[in-house]
Amino acid sequence: MTMFLLFVQMWSRILSPRVISRTGFYWRSIFTMRLKTSEFQSLFNDGLNGLAEVFEKHQHELRIAGGAVRDLLSGKRPEDVDFATTATPEEMKRMFQSAGIRMINNKGEKHGTITARLHNENFEVTTLRVDVQTDGRHAEVEFTTDWQKDAERRDLTINSMFLGLDGTLYDYFKGYDDLQNRKVRFVGSAEQRIQEDYLRILRYFRFYGRVALEPDDHEPETLAAIRENGRGLAAISGERIWVEIKKMVVGNHAAHLLELMYSLELAQYIGIPPDGNVEEMKRxxxxxxxxxxxxxxxxxxxxxxxxxxxxxxxxxxxxxxxxxxxxxxxxxxxxxxxxxxxxxxxxxxxxxxxxxxxxxxxxxxxxxxxxxxxxxxxxxxxxxxxPRFPVNGHDLRRMGITSGKEIGATLQKLRDIWKTSRYQMDKDELLSYVKP
Structure with missing residues (x-):
């Protein structure tokens, strides 16, 4: 066994640091690429610099996580930046309190998220986590200091990367390769990731529309896992489903993705008509x-x-x-x-x-x-x-028309005349049609 580990260590130095098995055995690897783009550098304002100083002082690592990493690697400046850390929520609270930093919105604390406010900007920082138990909607989590284990619990490879504040990319599941190749894949087993949270089915479609170049370049095993687990969407709240559908239908390949959702028999679980007019939708x-x-x-x-x-x-x-x-x-x-x-x-x-x-x-x-x-x-x-209709009831009353019913009928008659003129007639011209 010792010889085998030595063999693995030797080849892990020789092979690309992105070569990581998808079959369940992983060796530790740090992607040596460093990001130095203007989009990345623009994030470092007074607020982020102050946040970084606090974590450095207390010797806890802080990295950019999830979608912001994906956006930065795609050459986009992310609208929202989330952070991950090895510090626990209690440790973060002590750090921020000692630095005189205000914390807001403590609702996220039970999930490991502390929101700090520096220089009039909010920074959400979440402790690394592992899922202990899931039911397809919610997860019980434990905190960890293992970055790879946190990455392993995320949905898609392109969302599982971390970016150090020095620009170092930490990629455990070939997310960078998938992003470069415009591939959307689940981390590890698609079936396992879906069963942890069935909403990931719709997240897959949404991100496919954002990332993939071709409308029909899905991995067969991914579609099979979605078909087999689609009924799990029935237990997901409508509000969460609608958030994902709204983003998907205005993205790329929306018609193909909606048609695919019908072919995978998902419609009955997500609120759209089971026999929806797919051809009309495509048109x-x-x-x-x-x-x-x-x-x-x-x-x-x-x-x-x-x-x-x-x-x-x-x-x-x-x-x-x-x-x-x-x-x-x-x-x-x-x-x-x-x-x-x-x-x-x-x-x-x-x-x-x-x-x-x-x-x-x-x-x-x-x-x-x-x-x-x-x-x-x-x-x-x-x-x-x-255009503003130039006549009102007061004008008709001044002309001696006092009955509310008659005023209503007259106004409608004048409105029809005004429309016929392509809304050009003025008040005097219209009132000339009124007989007191």
């Missing part, structure tokens, strides 16, 4: 993908009727605005269309906005035009400002 995604559609604009294509929207809302708990947009698109995608007699005219859509009189009408109609693929009309409507 709408092709129409809208270059125009920043809202997530619900793409999903609405799957619904056959308003009742399916209601069922979706019961499962996913979408916002009122999102639900109303879905109901609007399902109702008006066929009814409200450009005129065949004057296909370049916005009039059917602007008339609808004028008559509807709701604050978000123009926004909804813009989403409808994306849905329908009306690029030219969409550009025109984005430049269009809703």
């Amino acid at each position: 709408v995604w092709q129409n809208a993908k270059d125009h920043s559609p809202k997530p619900m604009t793409i999903l609405a294509a799957l619904f056959h009727c308003p009742e399916e929207v209601e069922k979706m809302d019961l499962r996913l708990k979408v916002s009122r605005e999102e639900k109303n947009l879905a109901l609007f698109l399902v109702k008006f995608r066929r009814e409200l269309r450009k005129s065949q007699d004057d296909p370049d005219s916005l009039k059917p859509f602007t008339d609808f906005i004028i008559d509807n009189r709701e604050l978000d009408s123009q926004s909804k109609v813009c989403e409808l035009l994306k849905y329908q693929g009306e690029e030219k009309l969409l550009k025109e409507l984005c430049r269009w400002s809703t």
